[in-house]
Every structure is written in C-alpha cells, then in structure tokens.
Amino acid sequence: TVLASETRTVVSPGRIELGAGAVEALGGHAARYGDTALVVATEQIFEFHGDAVTDGLEAAGVDPVVYTDVRPDPTVENIEYAYALYDREDCDMIVTLGGGSSIDTGKGVGILATNEGSIRDFGVDRAGYEGVPNSTPPLIAVNTTAGTGSEATRSVVVSDESTSTKFLIVSANVVPDVAIEDPVLTQSLPKSHTAFTGIDALTHAIEAYVSVKSYSVPDGYAEEAMERIARSLPVAWANGDNLDARADVMVGQLQAGQAFTNASVALVHGLARPLGAQLHIPHGLANGLILPYVVDFSAMAAPEKYAEVARILDAADTDDSTRQAADAAADGVLDLCADLNLTGYLDDFGEVPAREAYLDVVDEMTQDAIDSGSPDNNPRK
Ligand code: NAD
Numbered sequence: 001t002v003l004a005s006e007t008r009t010v011v012s013p014g015r016i017e018l019g020a021g022a023v024e025a026l027g028g029h030a031a032r033y034g035d036t037a038l039v040v041a042t043e044q045i046f047e048f049h050g051d052a053v054t055d056g057l058e059a060a061g062v063d064p065v066v067y068t069d070v071r072p073d074p075t076v077e078n079i080e081y082a083y084a085l086y087d088r089e090d091c092d093m094i095v096t097l098g099g100g101s102s103i104d105t106g107k108g109v110g111i112l113a114t115n116e117g118s119i120r121d122f123g124v125d126r127a128g129y130e131g132v133p134n135s136t137p138p139l140i141a142v143n144t145t146a147g148t149g150s151e152a153t154r155s156v157v158v159s160d161e162s163t164s165t166k167f168l169i170v171s172a173n174v175v176p177d178v179a180i181e182d183p184v185l186t187q188s189l190p191k192s193h194t195a196f197t198g199i200d201a202l203t204h205a206i207e208a209y210v211s212v213k214s215y216s217v218p219d220g221y222a223e224e225a226m227e228r229i230a231r232s233l234p235v236a237w238a239n240g241d242n243l244d245a246r247a248d249v250m251v252g253q254l255q256a257g258q259a260f261t262n263a264s265v266a267l268v269h270g271l272a273r274p275l276g277a278q279l280h281i282p283h284g285l286a287n288g289l290i291l292p293y294v295v296d297f298s299a300m301a302a303p304e305k306y307a308e309v310a311r312i313l314d315a316a317d318t319d320d321s322t323r324q325a326a327d328a329a330a331d332g333v334l335d336l337c338a339d340l341n342l343t344g345y346l347d348d349f350g351e352v353p354a355r356e357a358y359l360d361v362v363d364e365m366t367q368d369a370i371d372s373g374s375p376d377n378n379p380r381k
Pocket of ligand 1: 146190200
C-alpha cells in the first residue's frame, strides 16, 4: 500500500533493456547521444565482451575510445585517468562494460566532466547527500555481474589508496540514462563471482527491506528481488549456462538496486566497507560473511519484516509465529550461503592476513564502519 504521506523522490535509470541479446540495443541508444563514446571496462571483462560493445557502437556510427585499466574496487586514479581520456578525445557519452567497478568508474568520469574539483570533494562526508551539483553526461551501463545494481543507483563507491578507505558519493545526477541487462554476458562469470555478486544483491534487498528508511515502493522491489535471488541464485551457481536462472538473478539484482537506492543499505554494508578497503575481500563475499550474523542480531527489532524474509527464503512456514519466523531468517541466509560454498572461497584470497596482522587496524576499521553512516539505518543499533 502506498500511503499519501509517502512523499519521496524515487530514482530509476532512464531506460532499461532486459533479456538475452539486450546488448544489441546499445548502438541505437548511443547514437542518440553523439558520435564518440568513452568505453570503461576492466581488462578481463573487455577480453570477454569488448567486441560486442565496440562492434555495436561502430555499427551505429559511434567511435569507441577504450579505457580498460579499471581495477575491481576502482580507485581515485582510475577515475582521473579515465576522465583525462574522456576530455582529451572530446567524448559525448560514457559506456561502461562490467559490474559495479566499471559502472562506478564511469559515474566518476561523468562527475568530473561537468563539475569543478577532485573526485574526493564529492564524498558524502564533505559534500553530503545529493553531493553532485550538475547534471552529468549520458551514461549507458552494460551490466555484466548480477550484482551491485549500480546501473540503477545514485551511489558511487571509490577506493582511496592514500587512506585505505572507500568513500561514497550519492546523487540523483549519477543514475545511468540506460541500463542494459543481458544475462548472456553473465554466463562468463566464474562460480565464485556468481556467488559473491548474487549475495551482494540479496544483501541489498534484505537491508533495504528492514532499513529504518524503508517504505512501500522499495519494499515491493525488495520482496520480489529476494524471491528471484533465493530461487535462482543456487541454480545459476550450480549451472552457469542456465540462461533462465541467470536472467532471474539479473532482474532480481536490478530490483535489489532499485530497492536500496530508494531506501538504504544498513549495518552489513557498513561493516563490509573496511573489509574491502583494508583486506581487499571482494565486496559480495564480505557482505555474505557478515549477513547471517547481522540478520540474527537484528531480527528482534523488526520481527514482521524478518519473518517475511524467512518465509521468502523458505526458512519459516506461514503458520509460524512472527517471532519464531523472524528468528529463522538467519538460518535461511546461512543455508543459502552454504549452498553457494561462500565461506569456502575465503581460502582463495591469499592476501587476507592472519588475525594478528590486522588487530592493530580493528579500531580504525570499526570507526570507518560507523562513519559510513549505514549502521544508522539498521533496525537494531
Ligand atoms: P566487479 O565489477 O568488481 O567485477 C569483479 C571481477 O569480475 C572483475 O575482475 C571483473 O573483471 C570480473 N567480471 C565482471 N563481469 C564478468 C563477467 N561477466 N565474466 C567474467 N568476469 C567478469 O564486481 P561487482 O561486484 O559488480 O562490483 C563491485 C564494486 O561495486 C565494489 O567497488 C563495490 O563497492 C561497488 N558497489 C557499488 C554500488 C553502487 O550502487 N554504486 C553498489 C554495490 C557495490
């Protein structure tokens, strides 16, 4: 139910192209915006799908100018270098190819193209929310993970290597003009990143749903996102070629992005941020490691919402009492994470140091989590 008192600005990408083969719509959209496009990608994703993007642009009469140095968890330098190329080649638009790292780099380039200052000046701690004053150039996000939902959000996450922190920029001005969600592009995602990015999306949906900033519109997105991810992520993980499962997860992560950008994320994201910045644990894995415990901690503060989470995750029956069902939500999340062998992947990150090596930064990481602002949105403080 939408209440008349729910006065909010709801953001959404200008257009969304969905389904197998959706990437073929790229050229037509790009031609509406000019004749030169900066294409932003990681080297790896460009090897997989770069031709689909550059061929599509060229066929529509648009020259691609390619930047493929984006690092996962993109840096201030990534954005500055990509912007220098955008400026030097007199580009008219930005096309991102990849997941959150490529999309956020593209959003950062857009900010520098029409606003004065360094990218650090736009972080929420300095510029606040709605921190980007001017409209940014056209941005087309060709999404290849499922995922961050960044193609639908007003957020940009940037790693600052000078401080080993990640900072957040928030503005309706960075929401992409076109989001392209082609599940065929996600078939090349390895099992590990299928799990990480899918759990990231589930975290977005759950956190938006239980957030103190939740309301009916994002709640609708969040409920459907949880349903799609719960039923199809294990299938896509077990068989990456299953296009229907890939498509279901891709729509689910889009809806999860639409949910959190119009409500908020909460405690899990606050805690995951320093794990990414200090220990370089992939964002989705960091979220997945924390999510079950935060759900367990928080369920008592929003029992009706968590009971619904548990029912969607098949961890509670409809005749369970609300409190009983809410308590089962954490089990539902743990079971899903176990199905994806999530903790098993931690061993793959050799750079995660032994406990002793990061004890001295725990205070710093705790402060970083609090400073992110996300814990304030959690139902239980
Ligand atoms: P990513 O973009 O960092 O990609 C992860 C790795 O997977 C990279 O090595 C990439 O090359 C590879 N990859 C991507 N797609 C692939 C494919 N289809 N096939 C094979 N390899 C592929 O991953 P992500 O999880 O989408 O993005 C994470 C970043 O997004 C983090 O910096 C995170 O903080 C940020 N984020 C942003 C928002 C937002 O709203 N702006 C929301 C959540 C997270």
